[in-house]
Amino acid sequence: MRSVAVVGASLAGLSAARALRAQGYDGRLVIVGEETHRPYDRPPLSKEFLSGRTAESELLLEADGEDLGAQWLLGARAVGLDRADRAVRLADGRTVRADGIVLATGAAARTLQGGHGLGGVHVLRTLDDARALRADLARGGQLVVIGGGFIGAEVASTAHELGLDVTVVEAAPTPLAGPLGTAMGELVSALHADHGVRLLCGVGVQALSGSRGRVTAVLLEDGRSLPADTVVAGVGARPCVEWLEGSGVALDNGVRCDAAGATNIPGVVAVGDCAAWYDPAVGAHRRVEHWTGARERPAAAVTALLSGGAAVPEPPRPPYFWSDQYGVRIQFAGHAAGADSVTIEEGAADDRSFLAVYRQADRPVAVLGVNRTRPFMRWRRQLAAPAGQRIGAP
Amino acid sequence: MMIPACPLADLPRGEAFRLQTDPPVAVFHTEDGEVYAIDDTCTHQDASLADGWLEGCEVECPLHASKFDLRTGGVDAPPARLSVRTHQVLVEDGMIYVKLSDAPPNLPPSCAAARLGGIAATGGVA
Numbered sequence: 001m002r003s004v005a006v007v008g009a010s011l012a013g014l015s016a017a018r019a020l021r022a023q024g025y026d027g028r029l030v031i032v033g034e035e036t037h038r039p040y041d042r043p044p045l046s047k048e049f050l051s052g053r054t055a056e057s058e059l060l061l062e063a064d065g066e067d068l069g070a071q072w073l074l075g076a077r078a079v080g081l082d083r084a085d086r087a088v089r090l091a092d093g094r095t096v097r098a099d100g101i102v103l104a105t106g107a108a109a110r111t112l113q114g115g116h117g118l119g120g121v122h123v124l125r126t127l128d129d130a131r132a133l134r135a136d137l138a139r140g141g142q143l144v145v146i147g148g149g150f151i152g153a154e155v156a157s158t159a160h161e162l163g164l165d166v167t168v169v170e171a172a173p174t175p176l177a178g179p180l181g182t183a184m185g186e187l188v189s190a191l192h193a194d195h196g197v198r199l200l201c202g203v204g205v206q207a208l209s210g211s212r213g214r215v216t217a218v219l220l221e222d223g224r225s226l227p228a229d230t231v232v233a234g235v236g237a238r239p240c241v242e243w244l245e246g247s248g249v250a251l252d253n254g255v256r257c258d259a260a261g262a263t264n265i266p267g268v269v270a271v272g273d274c275a276a277w278y279d280p281a282v283g284a285h286r287r288v289e290h291w292t293g294a295r296e297r298p299a300a301a302v303t304a305l306l307s308g309g310a311a312v313p314e315p316p317r318p319p320y321f322w323s324d325q326y327g328v329r330i331q332f333a334g335h336a337a338g339a340d341s342v343t344i345e346e347g348a349a350d351d352r353s354f355l356a357v358y359r360q361a362d363r364p365v366a367v368l369g370v371n372r373t374r375p376f377m378r379w380r381r382q383l384a385a386p387a388g389q390r391i392g393a394p
Numbered sequence: 395m396m397i398p399a400c401p402l403a404d405l406p407r408g409e410a411f412r413l414q415t416d417p418p419v420a421v422f423h424t425e426d427g428e429v430y431a432i433d434d435t436c437t438h439q440d441a442s443l444a445d446g447w448l449e450g451c452e453v454e455c456p457l458h459a460s461k462f463d464l465r466t467g468g469v470d471a472p473p474a475r476l477s478v479r480t481h482q483v484l485v486e487d488g489m490i491y492v493k494l495s496d497a498p499p500n501l502p503p504s505c506a507a508a509r510l511g512g513i514a515a516t517g518g519v520a
Contacts (some may be wrong), residue, residue: 011472041473043458053503063470292459295471311476322457372447377456381447 001099001267001306002027005088006070007078008032008104012272014061016102016298017068023302029070030096032088034105036075037127038062045130046154047324050182051161054133059127068218078105081247083265087267100267100305102298103244103255105290107237109271112146114207119214121272122152122230128158133232137162141229144168144218146205148175148189152234152324156197156323165228167198167288169218170207179321181336184356184368187349188330193353195326206339218273239287250277254287260313262299267308290321317384318366328352329373333380334366342368355379396484396491402429403488410444410453411490417499419481419492420444422464425450431465431481431492437500438474475499 004020006013009031017031033039048054059259073090080089081101088096109123122133135153137143143159145152148170156166168175176185192199206220208231218226250256250264254276261269261277272294276285288297293316300313305327318332336342339358347354347370355375358366365385368374405423412434412468413419413498420434420443428451436475443462447454453462460474467480477500482493 043473048503058475058503060475061470063475295459318461331457373441373456377445377447 001025002163003030003098004028004100004102005030005032005086005096005307006102006104007032008102008106008274009035009039009072009074009134010104010106010294011035011039011061011105011271012275012294013104014039015103015295016104017070017298020304020306021068023300023306024308026069028098029068030073030098031068031070032076032078032090032096033072033074033271034077035126038072038074040127042125046124046151046159049130050124050134050155050158056127061224067210069103076380077243079243081244081249083248083268084201086267089214101269102301102305103249103263103268103270103274104272104298105240105243105274107239107287110233110236110238112205112233112235115264117213118208118210120210120229121208121215121233123233124155125237132241133230136230136386137164139229140164141226142167142232143232144226144228145232145234146218147236148172148192148199148201149234149236150176150179150321152232153189153192153325154186155232156233156322160197162196162325164230167200168192169203169220169226170199170201171204173202175199179336179360180332180368181339181342183342184336188368188370190326191326191352215226233279237273237289239276241274247254251373252285254285256285258303259315260282260304261297262304262309267305269305271298271301277316279282280315282338290319310330318380320380329371329378331369331373331376332366332375333366334358336366336385339365347372365377397493399431399490401488402485402490405429407492408448410446410448413443413492414446415494417446417501418442419494421483421490421492422448422453424448424464426450428432428464429483429485429490429508430448431483432464432467433478433481433499433501434459434464434487435478435499436474437478437502438461439471439502443478 039061044054079091093173109125125218143164143166145156145168156168159166175189176184181277206219206221209217255270255275259278273289276287302319304311318334323330342358344356353371356368362370367379411421413518418434421431441457454461456487461471467477479495484491
C-alpha cells in the first residue's frame, strides 16, 4: 500500500493517521477535512469552552511539533467516492486517489424543522457552532434547550453556571432512557432540578416564534409558550454518509462495517461516528458515537487495512463515555439495552454519588458511575476482561 | 529529599498508590514488577491518575482517557497535551521512596478552579 487517504480530520481521522504511522506505514498520506480547523477536541465545546474557561488553543488535538508527514486538505468537502479506482471527489473539483481509504466523516447535528433562519437558534457540534452559541449565551436571559440528552444537559449545566435562566424540554417521558435506561435516566436528569433548571418531559415542540428575525419563544405541543432569548437544539446527530450513496459502499445508519471496521469494499475502512461496526456483544451493527471509540477503534481498522484483512485486531473495549454536568462526573461503560436489571451497589442516589451495575441474567453488561471514579474504573476494566475471566465484582 | 511512600509489599502489581504531597504523586507497580512515580493529577483536567487504567508502562486517565508513559511522563494519547512530571523512585529494604522532581508541574487549568470552588474534586455535590 503506497497511498492512503483519510477522509475526515477530527478525532477519528487523526487517530487513523497516527495509527498508520505507528504501525509502520510510510507511504503517502492525505487527510481531507471539511472544516477549516486543525483537528480539535469536541467534548469541551459544551462545557469548558462554552463557559469560557478553556481557550481555543487548548482544544487542539495535535501535539506541539507533531508531524505525521501528511498532506492536509482542509476546508475540502468530500462529495463522492469512485470504488473502481478508489478516488475521493472533493467539492472543489479535486480528486484524491489512494490505495487505501479511511472513511471518518463523522456525524452532523440534527436540526429543528422550522427553526431555520431565526437568530438565536443553535445546534452544537462544531467549533463554529460553539463560538456562535457562546456569543449568544453572553447576552444572558432565558435559554430553552430542546432535547434532554447529554449535549442538551451539558449545555443547560454550562448556561446555568453562566447565570442564565434555563429550561430543558424533552419529548420522551424520561431523558437519557436510551443510553442509561429509564431508572438511571431519571436519576441523572434529576441533576437539573437540583440546580434550579426546569425540566419538562413528555412534551414536544410545536414551533418557534420570533420577532425581527430573532427567536422569542418556544411553543410546546401542549399549548405552553416558553419565552426564549436563545434556543439550543440537542436532538441527536446523523452520520455524514450521504456523499457515499451510490458509491457501492454498504450503508445502514452509517457505513456498515465488520468487527474491525472493514467495509464491503476492499481497501476501504470506516471509523468514528460515521461507522456502524458489527458488535459481537450485541449481535448487531451499531454506531458508537463516543469520543473513546473514535480514538481507540481506528488502530484496529488500520491494522485491517494494512494487512488486507489478514490480521485480526484486538476486539474493541466496551463502549465508554462520560458527561460532566453541574460539577458531577457521570461515567458509563457497556451496553444498557440488553440489561434486565440495574442495581445501585455503592453510594446513594440521593447523594448524587453512586455506582450502578446493569445485568443481563446475572451477568454484568454495563456500569454507571456518578462521582465514583475509582470503583467505576475497576468495573470498566472488569467489563473489558474476556468473559471467562470475569468475576462477580471487581 | 526522599519521601517514604509505602512498603512494596503493600502495593501489589497492577496497583497504584497516591502520595498526598502537594501536588499529589501517583506510585505505580506494573505487572512487570517495575515501580514508577509521576504526578497524580492529569494535565488535562483534575483527575487522579492513580485511579486510572494501568497497562504495561502506560496509564490511562480514568476520566477522559488521556494516556501517559510512566517512564517519561509523555502523552501517548489525547486529549492531554502536556506531559506529567516523573519522579525518581528508590526501593530500599522493602520500602518505596520517591524523590520529588524540581521541575514545575503541568497542572490542569480546572485543578486550581476545583480546589477553590469544590467542583466535583472530592466527589460531593454542593
